[in-house]
Amino acid sequence: MILASLVETAWNAIVTHRMRSFLTMLGMVIGVAAVILMLAIGQGAQAMVREAISAMGSNLFIILSGASTSSGARVASGTTPTLTFDDADAIAQLPEVRAAAPVVSGQAQLIYNGVNWSTSVFGTTPDYAIVRGWDMAAGGFFSEADVRAGARVAVIGAVVARELFGDEDPVGKVIRIKQAPFEVIGVLAPKGQSLDGRDQDDTVMVPITSAQQKIFSNAIRNRARFIMVQAVSDKVMDRAETAITELLRSRHRIGERMEDDFTVRNLTAIAETQAQATQVMSYLLGAIAAVSLVVGGIGIMNIMLVSVTERTREIGIRMAIGARRRDILMQFLIEALTLSLIGCGIGLALGVGGAWLVANLSGIKVVVSSAAIALAVGVAFAVGVFFGFYPARRAAALDPIEALRSQ
Amino acid sequence: MDALIEVKDLEKDYRTAAGVFPALRGVSLTIAAGEFVAIMGASGSGKSTFMNLLGCLDRPTRGTYHLHGIDVGRMSADALAALRNREIGFVFQGFNLLPRLTALENVALPLVYSGMGKPARRARAQEMLARVGLAERGQHTPLQLSGGQQQRVAIARALAARPKIIFADEPTGNLDTETSRQVMDLFAALNRDDGITIVLVTHEPDIAEYARRRIRFRDGRVIEDTESPA
Numbered sequence: 001m002i003l004a005s006l007v008e009t010a011w012n013a014i015v016t017h018r019m020r021s022f023l024t025m026l027g028m029v030i031g032v033a034a035v036i037l038m039l040a041i042g043q044g045a046q047a048m049v050r051e052a053i054s055a056m057g058s059n060l061f062i063i064l065s066g067a068s069t070s071s072g073a074r075v076a077s078g079t080t081p082t083l084t085f086d087d088a089d090a091i092a093q094l095p096e097v098r099a100a101a102p103v104v105s106g107q108a109q110l111i112y113n114g115v116n117w118s119t120s121v122f123g124t125t126p127d128y129a130i131v132r133g134w135d136m137a138a139g140g141f142f143s144e145a146d147v148r149a150g151a152r153v154a155v156i157g158a159v160v161a162r163e164l165f166g167d168e169d170p171v172g173k174v175i176r177i178k179q180a181p182f183e184v185i186g187v188l189a190p191k192g193q194s195l196d197g198r199d200q201d202d203t204v205m206v207p208i209t210s211a212q213q214k215i216f217s218n219a220i221r222n223r224a225r226f227i228m229v230q231a232v233s234d235k236v237m238d239r240a241e242t243a244i245t246e247l248l249r250s251r252h253r254i255g256e257r258m259e260d261d262f263t264v265r266n267l268t269a270i271a272e273t274q275a276q277a278t279q280v281m282s283y284l285l286g287a288i289a290a291v292s293l294v295v296g297g298i299g300i301m302n303i304m305l306v307s308v309t310e311r312t313r314e315i316g317i318r319m320a321i322g323a324r325r326r327d328i329l330m331q332f333l334i335e336a337l338t339l340s341l342i343g344c345g346i347g348l349a350l351g352v353g354g355a356w357l358v359a360n361l362s363g364i365k366v367v368v369s370s371a372a373i374a375l376a377v378g379v380a381f382a383v384g385v386f387f388g389f390y391p392a393r394r395a396a397a398l399d400p401i402e403a404l405r406s407q
Numbered sequence: 408m409d410a411l412i413e414v415k416d417l418e419k420d421y422r423t424a425a426g427v428f429p430a431l432r433g434v435s436l437t438i439a440a441g442e443f444v445a446i447m448g449a450s451g452s453g454k455s456t457f458m459n460l461l462g463c464l465d466r467p468t469r470g471t472y473h474l475h476g477i478d479v480g481r482m483s484a485d486a487l488a489a490l491r492n493r494e495i496g497f498v499f500q501g502f503n504l505l506p507r508l509t510a511l512e513n514v515a516l517p518l519v520y521s522g523m524g525k526p527a528r529r530a531r532a533q534e535m536l537a538r539v540g541l542a543e544r545g546q547h548t549p550l551q552l553s554g555g556q557q558q559r560v561a562i563a564r565a566l567a568a569r570p571k572i573i574f575a576d577e578p579t580g581n582l583d584t585e586t587s588r589q590v591m592d593l594f595a596a597l598n599r600d601d602g603i604t605i606v607l608v609t610h611e612p613d614i615a616e617y618a619r620r621r622i623r624f625r626d627g628r629v630i631e632d633t634e635s636p637a
Binding site: 001004005012016072102313314316317318320321322323324325326327401404 | 459462464465484485487489490492493497499503505507508516517519520522524525564612629
């Protein structure tokens with residue numbers, strides 16, 4: 001029997017029972033839509049994490065003041081500032097390290113022209129921009145000379161620029177940070193959200209010296225809240241971590257049995273772990289959705305079995321006039337396959353449409369990949385063949401005389 | 408005379424809950440090409456079992472059946488299907504048309520299984536509909552046709568693959584006297600003009616009158632085999 005007439009026969013059977021065909025497909029439709037939507041959301045989350053990682057900068061360590069435990073009692077890192085600016089300079093001299101930037105930070109009120117805005121202020125060195133990979137949208141970053149001189153200059157993030165200046169050009173304007181006047185010399189290019197969900201563009205950066213003198217004047221002199229370190233490459237990350245730890249232990253005169261008064265965290269490793277977690281999550285969502293595809297397949301098998309019983313006489317007639325067993329087998333197999341592929345098509349449309357809606361209504365990032373579509377179509381095809389085969393084989397195994405006799 | 412059908416010591420047993428039931432108990436006969444045969448007998452006489460065997464829908468328990476010199480008893484189910492498709496046309500008491508297909512599509516159906524292309528199928532089906540006098544009814548579905556018309560569509564379907572033999576099982580059982588006469592005239596014409604061998608199962612004597620040869624069954628055996636003079 002020719003494929004064209006098989007498909008035509010299948011199509012006629014489907015169209016004749018429109019409502020039943022639709023209900024049969026529904027399981028498939030929901031399954032495929034769920035797979036597409038879940039994978040889109042999962043892959044969207046992955047893409048977001050990847051973007052956040054590349055925005056964070058590569059091969060990063062953050063060194064926090066204080067240990068995670070102290071004399072058995074757990075204290076939050078950074079509560080007692082034990083890291084000095086000189087520690088940062090010493091770390092920067094290590095061969096495994098490209099740059100190290102000490103940071104003091106805190107919340108502060110900004111005022112420009114009667115408008116005020118509360119944001120996080122970072123006092124640091126020009127190395128910070130290098131380490132974190134910050135680009136400039138306008139103007140420039142402050143220099144080593146600014147740091148040495150304690151210059152009252154500031155670089156502002158995109159969000160601060162928008163909130164304080166609107167359409168105005170911020171470069172050259174003077175803002176007040178905790179009442180102290182600072183000249184804006186640059187605007188940072190936007191980076192978006194960080195991995196922990198903070199808006200990285202809602203920030204102001206000033207020379208670390210000026211920050212200590214004018215903004216965080218209560219803080220202990222020459223003590224950093226944390227030091228941001230970039231290794232020369234991803235291959236030396238472990239060596240760099242050991243070297244930094246040894247260097248700080250000797251500089252802080254920590255005895256062999258004593259605990260560190262600082263914590264070194266490999267930010268890149270943490271980010272990668274998070275990326276892997278999102279990936280696993282994404283696969284998990286897809287796998288759960290795939291279960292509904294299997295359920296959809298069972299629905300198709302169910303109806304095909306009913307259909308074979310109902311059309312026993314038709315099968316008998318077809319056999320009498322010359323249909324071979326494989327002709328009957330193919331007829332019902334193609335019918336099941338057509339049902340599942342049409343269901344898959346509708347499910348695809350719903351899934352892609354649903355992903356679009358999610359993206360536009362909730363702002364969650366979604367990615368509909370061609371791989372996800374290929375996967376859904378492939379699984380739908382496999383399910384159609386797998387669950388269509390048993391009813392089709394039952395039809396083909398009928399005895400023509402018995403079949404002709406049935407009503 | 409050329410033997411189209413040759414059966415020897417044909418036996419068929421059915422297994423039932425009550426045990427083995429012998430439906431045919433040794434039938435031997437030959438039917439030549441171009442004959443018009445009526446098979447008669449009461450229900451349970453074995454005539455339907457015999458028809459199913461002759462029509463290659465079933466295989467004998469014992470004995471041999473040669474169709475065109477081919478030993479049918481040894482053929483696989485698929486080979487039998489191909490043989491039915493090529494050599495045999497069936498006409499049933501209940502017409503057995505597919506209700507969702509048009510008359511034309513019903514007639515063309517056997518050709519689908521012989522692998523003929525769609526345009527050729529339609530042309531042949533149209534030709535056969537014309538042969539049974541229903542050229543104008545091709546687009547009607549069975550439910551839009553009268554019983555006599557449906558049976559003629561079924562005859563056109565039996566003719567579609569140009570078989571040498573037509574098996575008709577009580578073809579007038581569901582028809583009134585007038586339409587029965589028309590259908591039987593059509594069989595007679597096919598036999599006379601086209602040389603198609605016709606084997607007819609019936610229990611009505613006046614229908615059997617159309618055939619030149621009458622074979623009567625009782626209890627799974629042939630008890631009478633008579634031929635009217637040509």
